[in-house]
Amino acid sequence: MSRIGKLPINIPNNVDVNYSESTIKVKGKFGELETKIPDAIEIIHEDNSLKVSLKTDGRDLRSLHGLYRTLINNMIIGVSEQFQLTLILKGVGYRAAVQKNEIVLSLGYSHPVKIEIPKDISVEVLQNTTINLKSCNKELLGLFASNIRAWRRPEPYKGKGILYKDEQIIRKVGKSGK
Incomplete structure (x- = not known):
């Protein structure tokens, strides 16, 4: 499992996160961003944080775990701070x-x-x-x-x-x- 992928993503108060099975939308003070997520990646919303986890295990999927956690974190930072x-x-x-x-x-x-x-x-x-x-x-x-x-x-x-x-x-x- 990815070290970066295991870290939780903190969501600031002024950021709104909506996700479905294949897309995630982040809306904040400076704009709105959207990205597609592979089916093997699961997003868990707990309190004011998100966790990215894998539904199934595989070498290719493990490499995507940390990548998509970082992409989602960058989206949240971008719409809140620029x-x-x-x-x-x-x-x-x-x-x-x-x-x-x-x-x-x-x-x-x-x-x-x-x-x-x-x-x-x-x-x-x-x-x-x-x-x-x-x-x-x-x-x-x-x-x-x-x-x-x-x-x-x-x-x-x-x-x-x-x-x-x-x-x-x-x-x-x-x-x-x-």
């Missing part, structure tokens, strides 16, 4: 701006890069070089941040690119003189 990611643009002339439902990035290309913002994510640009992303869906937030980051990955020689907030870039020396 997840936040911060991206930093490092480089001469690198800028970001929000226009309507797009984020416009100047990253040293001959044209501005326009990326459409998904409806579940809120974007805030501070000082032209810091981008704050917030969402209740952790998976969607990480995917959107990686799509932005893919336009200019941090490079090891000058340390330029789009970095996560506390990311450390290990620098390389480069060419040496003869």
